[in-house]
Every structure is written in structure tokens, then in C-alpha cells.
Amino acid sequence: MTTDGKRSGRRPGRPDTRQDILNAARVAFAADGYDRTSIRRIATDAGVDPALIHHYFATKDRLFLAAIEAPFIPSELISQVAEGDFATFGRRLVATFVQIWDGEIGERAQAFLRSVIAHPDRRTLVNDFVLTQILREALGHAAPDLDHAETRGSLVASQLLGLALTRNMFQLPPLQALTPEQIVRIYAPTIQRYLTAEAAELGLTLSPE
Amino acid sequence: MTTDGKRSGRRPGRPDTRQDILNAARVAFAADGYDRTSIRRIATDAGVDPALIHHYFATKDRLFLAAIEAPFIPSELISQVAEGDFATFGRRLVATFVQIWDGEIGERAQAFLRSVIAHPDRRTLVNDFVLTQILREALGHAAPDLDHAETRGSLVASQLLGLALTRNMFQLPPLQALTPEQIVRIYAPTIQRYLTAEAAELGLTLSPE
Structure with missing residues (x-):
């Protein structure tokens, strides 16, 4: 927890931010399904800027696949x-x-x-x-x-x-x-x-x- | 182990005997499959007389179904x-x-x-x-x-x-x-x-x- 520079800045590389997004995405997708879940809502739930989600995962598809730990693309x-x-x-x-x-x-x-x-x-x-x-x-x-x-x-x-x-x-x-x-x-x-x-x-x- | 009177008699009604048979059966069936597992071998493994197995389960089929907790007969x-x-x-x-x-x-x-x-x-x-x-x-x-x-x-x-x-x-x-x-x-x-x-x-x- 100290080696990754937590809270020392807003560098996109912090692994816990990525994990926060994945956790929020998993909960949202499971509750409402793929179609009715928006990036914006996941961003709100995870407490991050939507742009950061796009930075990490590019598309809603890719975010979904990462969240469910899909075996392949x-x-x-x-x-x-x-x-x-x-x-x-x-x-x-x-x-x-x-x-x-x-x-x-x-x-x-x-x-x-x-x-x-x-x-x-x-x-x-x-x-x-x-x-x-x-x-x-x-x-x-x-x-x-x-x-x-x-x-x-x-x-x-x-x-x-x-x-x-x-x-x-x-x-x-x-x-x-x-x-x-x-x-x-x-x-x-x-x-x-x-x-x-x-x-x-x-x-x-x-x-x- | 002391409360169930183990080895204090050979009454067929003791619930642990039935359970011992089921446990032995589950292990044997899982290891060798249905066809190659005999009642005699399960009796040996469970430390009971084969007749007792027939008393509880009537047939090898029924014993198998009980051992795997089959949802229906x-x-x-x-x-x-x-x-x-x-x-x-x-x-x-x-x-x-x-x-x-x-x-x-x-x-x-x-x-x-x-x-x-x-x-x-x-x-x-x-x-x-x-x-x-x-x-x-x-x-x-x-x-x-x-x-x-x-x-x-x-x-x-x-x-x-x-x-x-x-x-x-x-x-x-x-x-x-x-x-x-x-x-x-x-x-x-x-x-x-x-x-x-x-x-x-x-x-x-x-x-x-």
C-alpha cells in the first residue's frame, strides 16, 4: 500500500483506482445488465471521472469483459x-x-x-x-x-x-x-x-x- | 465419537453406521466408478457386514443414488x-x-x-x-x-x-x-x-x- 504511492497524486497508474472501477462496474452490470448500465453511472459509483474509465478500458465492451474476467475477447x-x-x-x-x-x-x-x-x-x-x-x-x-x-x-x-x-x-x-x-x-x-x-x-x- | 456409542453394539439403527457406509461408498464410487465398485469392498472399507448394506439400501443402485445424493430415482x-x-x-x-x-x-x-x-x-x-x-x-x-x-x-x-x-x-x-x-x-x-x-x-x- 505504501509502495504504489497511494494518494500521492492523481496518476492514472494507481492500481486501486482501476480496481475501484472494476468493482463498481461488476456491481452495476450484475444489477442492471449490460445495456442499461452507463459508463457515467459506473464513474459516479467508483468516484472517478468518466474520462479515466475510457483511459483504462477504452470502451464499455472492454470494461465489461474486464469486470467479469471474461476468458477471451x-x-x-x-x-x-x-x-x-x-x-x-x-x-x-x-x-x-x-x-x-x-x-x-x-x-x-x-x-x-x-x-x-x-x-x-x-x-x-x-x-x-x-x-x-x-x-x-x-x-x-x-x-x-x-x-x-x-x-x-x-x-x-x-x-x-x-x-x-x-x-x-x-x-x-x-x-x-x-x-x-x-x-x-x-x-x-x-x-x-x-x-x-x-x-x-x-x-x-x-x-x- | 463417545456420545454415539460407537462399537458398543451392532444395532443396525445407529445413524453413524449408515453414514459410514455412505462415506465409504462415495469414496469408492468416485475412485473406481459404478461398475468396478462392489458392495463387498464398500463393506470392508466401512468396517461393516455386507448384509448390513443390503439392509439399509437394498441394491447397489440405491446405495449409489444415496451416496451421490441423487435428486431423484x-x-x-x-x-x-x-x-x-x-x-x-x-x-x-x-x-x-x-x-x-x-x-x-x-x-x-x-x-x-x-x-x-x-x-x-x-x-x-x-x-x-x-x-x-x-x-x-x-x-x-x-x-x-x-x-x-x-x-x-x-x-x-x-x-x-x-x-x-x-x-x-x-x-x-x-x-x-x-x-x-x-x-x-x-x-x-x-x-x-x-x-x-x-x-x-x-x-x-x-x-x-
């Missing part, structure tokens, strides 16, 4: 999924997903999922991460006019997170034995159907959404 | 899924699954899943619960000659547990808004494909299993 991976024919979106998404969970980021992704499951109060955070940061972004690029996009995106999440849960976390032996190529063969049609099947076939027109 | 639900045309097995399985997770048992099922996720050393237990107790049993009744049964069962688990994770635990709003009828419309074809699609279509013939 979605936008860096989204382009490789979103670009190309939407008819093969499922293949690219599953391939990228397996690459993340089987790769170096996999451990961090597991820790992230485990911490959210252990703390139900962080639910809003992960929902925002999955729905807003990943799916809305990826689908917005690939198929901006998609009907029932949030529902379809959530169906996709239900299969992919279930795959991570059973294959990477529970390590079910029959799933561990599958190669990435097999996983794409198995799951891409599921994902593709959730995204591109007629709303009526999925029963989405049965009740108002 | 699978055999009680399996018959309603297994009976009937295998071509509509997916519909019955999804309907029963939603009924469990949305009903009174749902809270216990969540607690079970949460505890396994928090304790990676209990992985073998949940894998045995899902694979041995539920899927092997249900599929064994409905389609005893199914090829790649363990793999297909694991694919089913990856979707259904993912649905429970995202809809019941994370409470993703678009999934919570779906009715049980819609959920069956959406997920039954996925489950049915994992169970009945040709092995080649799923890529299961690409490498030795």
Missing part, C-alpha cells in the same frame, strides 16, 4: 465465425468453439463457467456475456435480419455450453474420445437448425415472444 | 420414457426432462449439478449417474441393439444438461419464456437425431471408438 474470434455463407455458420461456430475449449483458453473458460455457476448472483453477467457480447455480435454480422434472433441464439448457447459442460468439465469419456472433426459433424446441423429453421417448425410462433 | 421415471415407439423417444425424453427441471425436483437437481461442477473430483459420480443410471438404463429398455449407445447417450446428455444449465440455472430469459410444448418441438428432433441417425452421418465411423 469475443470480437477477436467473432469475425472468423461471422464471415462467410450463413448456411455454413453452424460449422464455423462449432469449430471455433471446440478450438477455444480444447485450447489454452479452455482452462480459463472453465474457471469462468464454474464461478458463474457457483454464484447465481452473477447470472446476469454471463447471460450478457453470452447473449450480448457473443451471439448478438456474431449474428448481427452474419444475419442482421434474422427473426427470433435472441431465442435462436439462446438455443445455440444451450447446446454449446452443454457440450463444454459434459465434454470439457465433466469429461464424459465418449465425448472426450471425439475428434474436433467429429464434433463438427455431429453438432453443426443442430446449431444450423436452431438458427435457420422456420420459426413455425421450432414452435416459436406458438405463443407471443 | 431414475428408474421411477425411465419407464415413462422407454416405453413406446423408439422413433418418438426424443419427444418423451425431452418432455420428462422439462417436467423434472421445472418441477419440485428441479431445485435438488440444480443443487446436484452445482455441487458436481464445484467439485471436479466428483466427476466420475455424475458421469456414472448420467451414463450408467439414466442413459444405459433407458436406452437398454428402448433400443437394446443400438450401435454406439454410449456415445449417442452422451450426445443426448450434452444437449439436455446444456438446456438445464442455460434455462434453469442461468435463467436465460429467451429460454425461460419457452413453454414445455415449445421446448419439445425444438429439442426432440435434436435428441432423436443423436439417437437414430446413421453412425456415418454423425461421423462416428471416422475413427475407432
Whole structure:
């Protein structure tokens, strides 16, 4: 506490200011969700100037990802999924997903999922991460006019997170034995159907959404 | 240790004996899995007569379910899924699954899943619960000659547990808004494909299993 020059000036490098912002951001995002939380409000809660938040985190996206300790920056991976024919979106998404969970980021992704499951109060955070940061972004690029996009995106999440849960976390032996190529063969049609099947076939027109 | 009269008699009613058996069972099942753990070995570990285990738990199945604090007794639900045309097995399985997770048992099922996720050393237990107790049993009744049964069962688990994770635990709003009828419309074809699609279509013939 004495080595970092606390209160000796307003240098942006003080680690506790950055931490104060992250703490305030985490509380605000968890309470109100990503969309309804403003940088200005987090600045007020943390007792800092909004410009300082921009200095540290550049964008609201990046602040959010830092606050929830996201295992990776979605936008860096989204382009490789979103670009190309939407008819093969499922293949690219599953391939990228397996690459993340089987790769170096996999451990961090597991820790992230485990911490959210252990703390139900962080639910809003992960929902925002999955729905807003990943799916809305990826689908917005690939198929901006998609009907029932949030529902379809959530169906996709239900299969992919279930795959991570059973294959990477529970390590079910029959799933561990599958190669990435097999996983794409198995799951891409599921994902593709959730995204591109007629709303009526999925029963989405049965009740108002 | 002195108040419970340990070793002062062999009365079957002593609660610590039952607990000793459960503790020994949990350790043994976690270490070696359901199939390779015998009642005799658990009796030795717990320092009791095997007959006492049968007295308390009747079968190895029941002992296992008690040891892992299973949220429900699978055999009680399996018959309603297994009976009937295998071509509509997916519909019955999804309907029963939603009924469990949305009903009174749902809270216990969540607690079970949460505890396994928090304790990676209990992985073998949940894998045995899902694979041995539920899927092997249900599929064994409905389609005893199914090829790649363990793999297909694991694919089913990856979707259904993912649905429970995202809809019941994370409470993703678009999934919570779906009715049980819609959920069956959406997920039954996925489950049915994992169970009945040709092995080649799923890529299961690409490498030795």
C-alpha cells in the first residue's frame, strides 16, 4: 500500500483506482445488465471521472469483459465465425468453439463457467456475456435480419455450453474420445437448425415472444 | 465419537453406521466408478457386514443414488420414457426432462449439478449417474441393439444438461419464456437425431471408438 504511492497524486497508474472501477462496474452490470448500465453511472459509483474509465478500458465492451474476467475477447474470434455463407455458420461456430475449449483458453473458460455457476448472483453477467457480447455480435454480422434472433441464439448457447459442460468439465469419456472433426459433424446441423429453421417448425410462433 | 456409542453394539439403527457406509461408498464410487465398485469392498472399507448394506439400501443402485445424493430415482421415471415407439423417444425424453427441471425436483437437481461442477473430483459420480443410471438404463429398455449407445447417450446428455444449465440455472430469459410444448418441438428432433441417425452421418465411423 505504501509502495504504489497511494494518494500521492492523481496518476492514472494507481492500481486501486482501476480496481475501484472494476468493482463498481461488476456491481452495476450484475444489477442492471449490460445495456442499461452507463459508463457515467459506473464513474459516479467508483468516484472517478468518466474520462479515466475510457483511459483504462477504452470502451464499455472492454470494461465489461474486464469486470467479469471474461476468458477471451469475443470480437477477436467473432469475425472468423461471422464471415462467410450463413448456411455454413453452424460449422464455423462449432469449430471455433471446440478450438477455444480444447485450447489454452479452455482452462480459463472453465474457471469462468464454474464461478458463474457457483454464484447465481452473477447470472446476469454471463447471460450478457453470452447473449450480448457473443451471439448478438456474431449474428448481427452474419444475419442482421434474422427473426427470433435472441431465442435462436439462446438455443445455440444451450447446446454449446452443454457440450463444454459434459465434454470439457465433466469429461464424459465418449465425448472426450471425439475428434474436433467429429464434433463438427455431429453438432453443426443442430446449431444450423436452431438458427435457420422456420420459426413455425421450432414452435416459436406458438405463443407471443 | 463417545456420545454415539460407537462399537458398543451392532444395532443396525445407529445413524453413524449408515453414514459410514455412505462415506465409504462415495469414496469408492468416485475412485473406481459404478461398475468396478462392489458392495463387498464398500463393506470392508466401512468396517461393516455386507448384509448390513443390503439392509439399509437394498441394491447397489440405491446405495449409489444415496451416496451421490441423487435428486431423484431414475428408474421411477425411465419407464415413462422407454416405453413406446423408439422413433418418438426424443419427444418423451425431452418432455420428462422439462417436467423434472421445472418441477419440485428441479431445485435438488440444480443443487446436484452445482455441487458436481464445484467439485471436479466428483466427476466420475455424475458421469456414472448420467451414463450408467439414466442413459444405459433407458436406452437398454428402448433400443437394446443400438450401435454406439454410449456415445449417442452422451450426445443426448450434452444437449439436455446444456438446456438445464442455460434455462434453469442461468435463467436465460429467451429460454425461460419457452413453454414445455415449445421446448419439445425444438429439442426432440435434436435428441432423436443423436439417437437414430446413421453412425456415418454423425461421423462416428471416422475413427475407432
